Amino acid sequence: MPDKARVRATINGEPADFLCEPRQSLLEVLREELKLTGTKEGCNNGNCGACNVLLNGLLVNSCLVLAVEADGAKVETIEGVMGPQGLHPLQTAFLENAALQCGICTPGFIVAAKALLERKPKATEAEIRHWCAGNLCRCTGYDKIVRAVLDAETRMGEGQ
Amino acid sequence: MRAFDYAAPKSLNEAVSLLSRRGDRARVLSGGTDLIVQVREKRRDLDLMVDVKNIPELSEIRYEPAAGLALGASVACSRIYEHPVVSRVYPGLVDAAFLIGGIQIQNRASLGGNLCNASPAADSIPALIAHRAICVIAGPNGGRELPVEQFCVAPGRNALQAGELLVSFRIPAPPPRFGANYIRFIPRNEMDIAVVGCGASLTLREDLKTIAEARVALGAVAPTPLLVAEAASALSGSAFSSESVDRAAIACQAAARPITDMRGTAEYRRHLVGVLTRRALLKAFERAQEAANAR
Structure with missing residues (x-):
């Protein structure tokens, strides 16, 4: 078995120092070594976006x-x-707009939507839908998610 | 995933020597959006991933108006379409980079990786061909160059020899009055694999009507992406018109060798080749006129 590698990173602003095997994905290490289980495993092949994180922004x-x-x-x-x-206003908006049912896709959508709103605080519905094309939700039909992101824009615009 | 070693060399020499030493048990890792999935799903077996993203030549975007573009093979799609100059000068590349996967994939996947993966349906390959991109390859016996249209040899197989590595694309600066476009057909709006893809470019004469030069390339209708020379000769020297565009579309339909699979029948694909060739040429023509008027 290949040697474990030492990895030093900054995770959510905090220094992290861990050992991992080359075959371990960042998702696996986040969840199983660092116990950051908010990031979800959906398809494990790059289609569903449940495991979204920001890497160097x-x-x-x-x-x-x-x-x-x-x-x-x-x-x-x-x-x-x-x-x-x-x-975060996005989290409040997801709750108040009932933008989740089973909740597995929700962390991925919120991480994605936050990245969008940081670039484009006034993203249109079409831009939100395009940006979130790499996120799958099997429960909501997406409408409530899109409405929640639009609502979060309003909340953030009002400085809430 | 099965265990493997990982190396992240900082120089081309180091990468070539690693790849030479480990032979076909090593594979280059760029964005990983194909490779990691293939290894996880046991469709590819390897002992070493050579991460090339720390090698300067593979991650640079260098544009000079006379020399053109040196585009590192591991530059992520989003860096291409967000680059202020490249996004203006190489519209066909931007079309392709903007529709490969979703944002998450575009932040990792590279045109070099898309080419090396050698899928017949790869979106960036017809666009690279339309822009006359040349592959810059490093290897144990030195460097060589190969036009993109000669790089894929079969589905999933490319022309790299043992120890060789795709370093970058050398893409000429477009002449004046040049326009390009890549479009594909998929049965929904995002996140799908091309049923047919078409990359086209046109250079116009000073009258802005006559075609000086043309390139048309097709994806997903043959074992490898196709440059259709007959379409170029059907257009060169002619006025841009529905007749000349029809001749090119018919030439493309004749060159296509589509198969029937889950994405469409051969007959449907051949029909799409005609439709997409016409649309891509029209868009390339409009962009060539815009480029001329912007000067």
């Missing part, structure tokens, strides 16, 4: 990143979305 599928590739990188997961003031 870019939205990626953590199932398609080797954990060793995260050495020196900045990783942001769903656990880093909530601020000291409580829930």
Whole structure:
């Protein structure tokens, strides 16, 4: 078996230092070694977006990143979305708009939507749908998710 | 996933020596959006992944108006369409980079990886061919170059020899009055594999009507992406018109060798080749006129 590699990264603003095998995905290490289980495993092949994280500020599928590739990188997961003031406006909007049913896809959608709104605070419905094309939800039919993101834009615009 | 070694060399020499030493048990890792899935699903067996993203030549975007573009093989799609100059000068590449997978994939997947994976339906390959891209290859016996249209040799197989590595694309600066486009047909809006893809480029004469040069390339209608020379000769020297575009579309339909599979029948694909060739040429023509008017 290949030697374990030492990886030093910044995860949600905190330094992280762990050992992993090259074959372990970032998703696997986040969930099973670091116990950050908010990031979900859906398809494990890059289709569903349940495992979305930001890697050096870019939205990626953590199932398609080797954990060793995260050495020196900045990783942001769903656990880093909530601020000291409580829930992020996107999280509040998802709750209040009933934008989730089983909830497995929700962390991925919120991580994706947050990345979108940081680039485009006034994204249109079409832009939200295009941006979220790599996120699958088998329960909601997407409408409530899109409405929640639009609602979060309003909340964030009002400084809530 | 089965165990393997990982190396992240910082130089081309180091990468070539690793690849030479481990032979076909090693594979280059760029964005990983194909390779990691293939290994996880046991469709590919290897002992070593050589991560090339720390090698400067593979991750650079260097554009000079005279020399054209040096596009590192592992540059992610989103870096291409967000690049202020490349996105303006190489519209066909942007079309392809913007429709490969979703945002998550576009932040990782590279045109070099898309080419090396050698899928007949790869979106970026007809676009690269339309833009006359040349593969820059490093290997144990030095470097060589190969036009993109000669790089794929069979589904999933490319022209790289043992120890060789795709470093970058050398893409000429477009001449004045040049336009390009890549389009594909899929039965929904996003996140699908092309039933047929078409990349086209046109260079117009000063009258902005006569075609000086044309390139048309097709995806998903043969074991490898096709450059259709007959379509180019049907267009070169002619006025851009429904007649000349029809001749090119018919030439493309004749060159296509589609199969019937879950995405469509051979007959349907051949019909689509005609439709997409006409649309891609029209868009390339409009862009060539816009490029001329913007100067």
